[in-house]
Amino acid sequence: MSMEKIVSLCKQRGFLFQSSEIYGGLQGFWDYGPLGVELKRNVKEAWWREMVNCHDDMSTLPGAPTPYAMEGLDCTIIMHPQVWKCSGHYDLFHDYMVDCKETKKRYRHDQLNGRWVQAKGRKAFITAPAGDDEVELIQKHALKHFGLRNKNIDDLVYDGDVICLTEVDDLSQVVGPDTKAIGSLTEPREFNLMFKTFVGALSGEEGTAFLRPETAQGIFVNFKNVLDSTRHRLPLGIAQIGKSFRNEITPRNFTFRSREFEQMEIEFFCHPDQSQDWYTFWRDRRLDWYHTYGISEDRLIMREHAQDELAHYSIGTADIEYAFPFMAEGEFGELEGISHRGDFDLRSHMEGKLDENTNPLELQLGEDGKPKWKGSGKDLSYRDDLSGEKYIPHVIEPSAGADRATLAFICEAYHEDQQPDENGKMQSRTVMKFHPRLAPIKAAVFPLVKKDGMPEVAKKIYLDLKKRFKVFYDEKGAVGRRYRRQDETGTPYCITVDGQTLEDQTVTIRDRDTLQQQRIKIEEIAAVIQERLDR
RNA sequence: GCGGGUGUAGCUCAGUGGCUAGAGCGUCACGUUGCCAACGUGAAUGUCGACGGUUCGAAUCCGUUCACCCGCUCCA
Structure with missing residues (x-):
C-alpha cells in the first residue's frame, strides 16, 4: 500500500489539504476538507460516545475492578504560565x-x-x-x-x-x-517546543504565555472543580478533546507529526492501591476500541515501555502503535499512550514541581535551595466519605491523537480490488472501507435514470434522510459510475430508485463492500441504515 | 538543522534555451444508454512552487527561498 496513493486520494476527494496551500504551504500544518472534517468528527464522536456519554457507570465493565464515573471537560488552550512550570513542560520544552x-x-x-x-x-x-x-x-x-x-x-x-x-x-x-x-x-x-504568545497588549516577559502542548493539564487543574460540582466519588475519569501545539523540529509523514494537532485524553483518578488494575483495564480497553473501528490486529501493536524507560513513580506506560504505510517494514507509529502517572501531576500542582527522578517523589529544588517552581498551594487530595480515608489519587492517562487515529483509519480503509464491469470484465476499484459509523457520508441516493419521475422520488428520499444522516444525492451519468465514486469516498450504502419503485414503493440498498443489493420499502430506509450503523 | 530527490491542469505525469505549454484520468454541458468506472460531440481549467539573475528569448541555465519525499538528527 503506497502512501502516495493515499495522499493523492485525500487531496483529490477532499479529506486533507496542506495548510495555506496557495502560499506554498506551512510545514507541520494541515487542513481537513469536506470529507475529512466529517471523518474526523466521527472519530471524535465515536470516542466521546463510548468513553463518556454512553459509558455505563452502574456496572463493572469487563476487566475493571469496580464501576466508575466519567465526565467531560473543555479547557482553554492558553492557561496560567505556572501550569507549564509545574507540569515540567517549561523545563523540558526549552x-x-x-x-x-x-x-x-x-x-x-x-x-x-x-x-x-x-x-x-x-x-x-x-x-x-x-x-x-x-x-x-x-x-x-x-x-x-x-x-x-x-x-x-x-x-x-x-x-x-x-x-x-x-x-x-x-x-x-x-x-x-x-x-x-x-x-x-x-x-x-x-x-x-512550546509556542509562545503574549497575553495583554504588552509583549514582554510579563505577559508571556504558551499554547498548551497537551490537554491533560487542564484536567488536572480542574480536578477539584469537577469533583465538587458533580458529587462523584472516585474512581472518576475526566475526558477532553482539544487542540494542542508543539513546535516539532521535524514535522514529517503527512499529518502524523503536526505542529497543531488534536488530542483525545482521559485522566482517570483512582485509589493508589487499585491503580495497577486500572492501568491494565485502560490499556486493554483502548486497544479494543481501535479493533472495534476496523483497525486490523496485525497492523496494531501494544508496546509496553521497558522499566528503564519509565519515570520512577510510574507502574507502566504502553503505546498503541499502528503500522502506517510510510513506516519501514516492522516499524510502527504511536496512536495513543496509556500511562500510569501516579500522583505526580496533582502533587506538583499542589506542592510545586516534583523531581521525576526521585522515589518517593520529592520537591525539585532550584540552585537557591528553594522550590524550583511553586505549586498552587491548593489541596487537591480526595476524602472518601464512606471510609473516611484521605488520599491523593493516582492517575491513569490514556492519551490519543485524533489526527493520528483519523490518519490510521484512512490508511486502513484504503483498498484496491477487482470488480466486474457491465460486460463482466474485471476492473480495478478503489474503495475506502471505513467502519460505517466513521464513514463521512452514510448513504447516497440515486435515481437509476434521470427521467420517468425517478429524480423526484429520489430527491424526496434524500431530503428525508438528510434530517438524520449525512447523505449525498447524485443523478448525473451512469449509475455504475456513481457507485464507484461513492466507493472512493467510503460511503457504505447507496439507495437507488428504479422502475419498480414507482410501482411498489421499494428501493434497492447496495452495500459498499459486498456490492450486494437488497430491496426495501421507502419508509424503512432510515431504520435500516440506523440498524446497520448501530451493529 | 544536514545530505539526496522532487515541484508543470483537480490527480498522475511528458515536455533540456525558440511559435499560442501538452497527454491520460477526472470535471462540466448536450445527446444516446439504463444496475456497477459505457459511447459520441463539445467545453472549461495553468502566477510551469515563489523571488531574483543570465539571455534577443527561460518551464528549461544560475542563485536564493518555500513545500513535499527519502536518509541522518530530534522526538513530551
Whole structure:
C-alpha cells in the first residue's frame, strides 16, 4: 500500500489539504476538507460516545475492578504560565542545542560535559556526551585532539574537574565530542517546543504565555472543580478533546507529526492501591476500541515501555502503535499512550514541581535551595466519605491523537480490488472501507435514470434522510459510475430508485463492500441504515 | 538543522534555451444508454512552487527561498 496513493486520494476527494496551500504551504500544518472534517468528527464522536456519554457507570465493565464515573471537560488552550512550570513542560520544552559545524551533529547544550585540558602549550575544552564513562571519553578525545599517543598520557594537564558545557562562555575554545577541530560548535540556540504568545497588549516577559502542548493539564487543574460540582466519588475519569501545539523540529509523514494537532485524553483518578488494575483495564480497553473501528490486529501493536524507560513513580506506560504505510517494514507509529502517572501531576500542582527522578517523589529544588517552581498551594487530595480515608489519587492517562487515529483509519480503509464491469470484465476499484459509523457520508441516493419521475422520488428520499444522516444525492451519468465514486469516498450504502419503485414503493440498498443489493420499502430506509450503523 | 530527490491542469505525469505549454484520468454541458468506472460531440481549467539573475528569448541555465519525499538528527 503506497502512501502516495493515499495522499493523492485525500487531496483529490477532499479529506486533507496542506495548510495555506496557495502560499506554498506551512510545514507541520494541515487542513481537513469536506470529507475529512466529517471523518474526523466521527472519530471524535465515536470516542466521546463510548468513553463518556454512553459509558455505563452502574456496572463493572469487563476487566475493571469496580464501576466508575466519567465526565467531560473543555479547557482553554492558553492557561496560567505556572501550569507549564509545574507540569515540567517549561523545563523540558526549552532545550538549548548546539550544532557541530564539522560533523553536522546536534547536541543538547546541557548534555555535553567536558574539561579544560592543556598540552603542547595549548589549552582547549574537550567535550564528551554526559555519562558514566565521560572521564575516559574525554581523555581519549583529548589525546586525539592534541595528536598524542597513549604513552604520552602524562602530557595532558587537566585544569579543573569535569563540568557542563553550559558553564563555558567561549565556545571557540571548545572541541566538539565527535570532531578533532576546535571551535566547531555553534552558539547554543533555544529550541522552543512550546509556542509562545503574549497575553495583554504588552509583549514582554510579563505577559508571556504558551499554547498548551497537551490537554491533560487542564484536567488536572480542574480536578477539584469537577469533583465538587458533580458529587462523584472516585474512581472518576475526566475526558477532553482539544487542540494542542508543539513546535516539532521535524514535522514529517503527512499529518502524523503536526505542529497543531488534536488530542483525545482521559485522566482517570483512582485509589493508589487499585491503580495497577486500572492501568491494565485502560490499556486493554483502548486497544479494543481501535479493533472495534476496523483497525486490523496485525497492523496494531501494544508496546509496553521497558522499566528503564519509565519515570520512577510510574507502574507502566504502553503505546498503541499502528503500522502506517510510510513506516519501514516492522516499524510502527504511536496512536495513543496509556500511562500510569501516579500522583505526580496533582502533587506538583499542589506542592510545586516534583523531581521525576526521585522515589518517593520529592520537591525539585532550584540552585537557591528553594522550590524550583511553586505549586498552587491548593489541596487537591480526595476524602472518601464512606471510609473516611484521605488520599491523593493516582492517575491513569490514556492519551490519543485524533489526527493520528483519523490518519490510521484512512490508511486502513484504503483498498484496491477487482470488480466486474457491465460486460463482466474485471476492473480495478478503489474503495475506502471505513467502519460505517466513521464513514463521512452514510448513504447516497440515486435515481437509476434521470427521467420517468425517478429524480423526484429520489430527491424526496434524500431530503428525508438528510434530517438524520449525512447523505449525498447524485443523478448525473451512469449509475455504475456513481457507485464507484461513492466507493472512493467510503460511503457504505447507496439507495437507488428504479422502475419498480414507482410501482411498489421499494428501493434497492447496495452495500459498499459486498456490492450486494437488497430491496426495501421507502419508509424503512432510515431504520435500516440506523440498524446497520448501530451493529 | 544536514545530505539526496522532487515541484508543470483537480490527480498522475511528458515536455533540456525558440511559435499560442501538452497527454491520460477526472470535471462540466448536450445527446444516446439504463444496475456497477459505457459511447459520441463539445467545453472549461495553468502566477510551469515563489523571488531574483543570465539571455534577443527561460518551464528549461544560475542563485536564493518555500513545500513535499527519502536518509541522518530530534522526538513530551
